[in-house]
Amino acid sequence: MADYLRIGEVASALGVSVDTLRRWEADGRVEFERQRGQRVLRADRLAELLRQHAPSTRSSSARNRMAGIVVSVKKDAVMAQVELACGDYRIVSLMSREAADELGLEPGSPATAVVKATTVIVER
Structure with missing residues (x-):
C-alpha cells in the first residue's frame, strides 16, 4: 500500500479525527477506497485535501496575534x-x-502575525 494512506494517516495529516473523515465520506466530501477491509486514500489526493480542508479544520493555540x-x-x-x-x-x-x-x-495587504515560540534567543 505504498501509494495509499490509511485513514488514520490521512486524519493525522489533516489534523482531524478518523470519525471526522468518516463523516466527510458520508457527506461526499472525500472518497476513500477499500483495500483489505481498510479505508485508504491515494497519496496524491492528500495534497488536494490539505488545500481544501486544512484552513478551516486546523486551529491554533497561539495567543499572540498581531x-x-x-x-x-x-x-x-x-x-x-x-x-x-x-x-x-x-x-x-x-x-x-x-x-x-x-x-x-x-506590500499593502493586511495580514496577521501569529507568534508562538517556546524560546527566543538573541545575543551579541
Missing part, C-alpha cells in the same frame, strides 16, 4: 522574507516562497 500590514516581501527561488508593520511592532517572518505566494502576500 494584525498588521505587509510592508515588504523579498523572495528567491525557495524562500520569502515578509515584513509586517503591526502597530508599534515590526515583525519579520521567513517562510517558503510557495507559502507566501499562496497567501497572496504583497
Whole structure:
C-alpha cells in the first residue's frame, strides 16, 4: 500500500479525527477506497485535501496575534522574507516562497502575525 494512506494517516495529516473523515465520506466530501477491509486514500489526493480542508479544520493555540500590514516581501527561488508593520511592532517572518505566494502576500495587504515560540534567543 505504498501509494495509499490509511485513514488514520490521512486524519493525522489533516489534523482531524478518523470519525471526522468518516463523516466527510458520508457527506461526499472525500472518497476513500477499500483495500483489505481498510479505508485508504491515494497519496496524491492528500495534497488536494490539505488545500481544501486544512484552513478551516486546523486551529491554533497561539495567543499572540498581531494584525498588521505587509510592508515588504523579498523572495528567491525557495524562500520569502515578509515584513509586517503591526502597530508599534515590526515583525519579520521567513517562510517558503510557495507559502507566501499562496497567501497572496504583497506590500499593502493586511495580514496577521501569529507568534508562538517556546524560546527566543538573541545575543551579541
